[in-house]
Amino acid sequence: MDFNTPTTTVLYSIEETIKAYRKLSQLNISQIVPDITVDQALILLILESNDMTQTEVADIVFKDYASMTRIVKLMVRKDYLTKTVDNQDKRKAKLEITERGKVIIEKLKPMIKRNRETALNSISDKELDQLYKILKKITKNCNIIK
Amino acid sequence: MDFNTPTTTVLYSIEETIKAYRKLSQLNISQIVPDITVDQALILLILESNDMTQTEVADIVFKDYASMTRIVKLMVRKDYLTKTVDNQDKRKAKLEITERGKVIIEKLKPMIKRNRETALNSISDKELDQLYKILKKITKNCNIIK
DNA sequence: AATAATTATTTGATATATCAAATAATTGCG
DNA sequence: CGCAATTATTTGATATATCAAATAATTATT
Numbered sequence: 001m002d003f004n005t006p007t008t009t010v011l012y013s014i015e016e017t018i019k020a021y022r023k024l025s026q027l028n029i030s031q032i033v034p035d036i037t038v039d040q041a042l043i044l045l046i047l048e049s050n051d052m053t054q055t056e057v058a059d060i061v062f063k064d065y066a067s068m069t070r071i072v073k074l075m076v077r078k079d080y081l082t083k084t085v086d087n088q089d090k091r092k093a094k095l096e097i098t099e100r101g102k103v104i105i106e107k108l109k110p111m112i113k114r115n116r117e118t119a120l121n122s123i124s125d126k127e128l129d130q131l132y133k134i135l136k137k138i139t140k141n142c143n144i145i146k
Numbered sequence: 147m148d149f150n151t152p153t154t155t156v157l158y159s160i161e162e163t164i165k166a167y168r169k170l171s172q173l174n175i176s177q178i179v180p181d182i183t184v185d186q187a188l189i190l191l192i193l194e195s196n197d198m199t200q201t202e203v204a205d206i207v208f209k210d211y212a213s214m215t216r217i218v219k220l221m222v223r224k225d226y227l228t229k230t231v232d233n234q235d236k237r238k239a240k241l242e243i244t245e246r247g248k249v250i251i252e253k254l255k256p257m258i259k260r261n262r263e264t265a266l267n268s269i270s271d272k273e274l275d276q277l278y279k280i281l282k283k284i285t286k287n288c289n290i291i292k
Numbered sequence: 293a294a295t296a297a298t299t300a301t302t303t304g305a306t307a308t309a310t311c312a313a314a315t316a317a318t319t320g321c322g
Numbered sequence: 323c324g325c326a327a328t329t330a331t332t333t334g335a336t337a338t339a340t341c342a343a344a345t346a347a348t349t350a351t352t
Contacts, residue, residue: 003255006191007206009262010274013281014164019208020288021157026340037307045152055330060153062165067309069332074307091317091330109149116155121287123280128156131280134273135159141267142166172310183337201300213339215302220337237300237347 025115032111033104039063040075041112044105047081047097054083054093080104171261178257179250185209186221187258190251193227193243200229200239226250 006012025038033041039061046052046060058068072095075081080101086092097105120128152158171184179187185207192198192206204214218241221227226247232238243251266274 003259004262005195006188010278010281011164011167011262011265013278013285014160014167016208017281017285017288018157018160018164020285021160024288039308042152049151053330062162063308064310065331066311066333067307070308086330089318089330093331113149116150116157118290119157119284119287123283127276127280130273130276132156132159134269134277135156135163137269138265139159139163139166141265142163142170144264185338199300209338210340211301212303212341213337216338232300235300235348239301 021115021119024118025112028111028115029108032108035078036080036104036108040071040080041105041108043071043075044080044097044101044108045112047095048102048105051094051096053086054095057095075101167261167265170264171258174257174261175254178254181224182226182250182254186217186226187251187254189217189221190226190243190247190254191258193241194248194251197240197242199232200241203241221247 022038029036029038029041042061043057046057052060054068054072055065057063058065063071072081072083072093076083079098081098082096084094084096086094123131168184175182175184175187188207189203192203198206200214200218201211203209204211209217218227218229218239222229225244227244228242230240230242232240269277
């Protein structure tokens, strides 16, 4: 049964790439704001444009709702964001970025931008487009079952 | 400062893809062997060809050594593998797949293969090659700092 | 040989991932 | 309206991720 060694499939490469990128990002972000994770920064970025529901944010950042509950708890404790009950629908938790959160994200933006540039250095627009399309295909294939 | 929204960068797509693939894999693998994680199965696959040191395996599967210690502990408890002291170098932990581990991995192989096929369905060899090369570039870019 | 430096692994602390079950609010329907 | 179904979130349990510090064995150096 022509069974490839796990390390020879692209899916392994995808894993490798994302881990390398996460490591780079965390390292550089910690240099600017020591006490924040990459994912927390991402959540702040998302909330910077529009306030949202906890579940909405979770969907955007691909987090399990249970994880999201805990991450938000920490972020509220650190005064990065506030969590209030949505008055239209009391099941929903409205998340808003705090002033401190805004300051922090502004401080981080240049580094976040730089991380992306570092990661994508020397990748042409054409390659980026190819990469994007292929990844989308794979994602779609994986989500067929749902 | 032309700062892209986080969701518009390919790095976000990479994250999305790998999460979708992991979900698919875990779902299908659990159907065959309910009590094993994708990563544990990967470790068994790695060890199937050659017995190795714990650190060697960790490097291959991109795991932190501390994580590896804990994963191995669980896998030993479940009788998927054995852990013994390397006699040449007593710092090293030699990992070997057990009979039960072998049986389980044989049982899983067809599904693992199928998962890969599902994920990569309709992706041409040319695309795979492109994908692979671009990912390698990104990984390299991220590892520059080290 | 004795000590310093390095390597492999572990442990503790904390954060996150994931599943299943619980809770609470809202919606749909007879 | 009253209740079943659905939706948003939480909690508990367990697994994994990550960093820093500790341990133990090995290697390099003086």
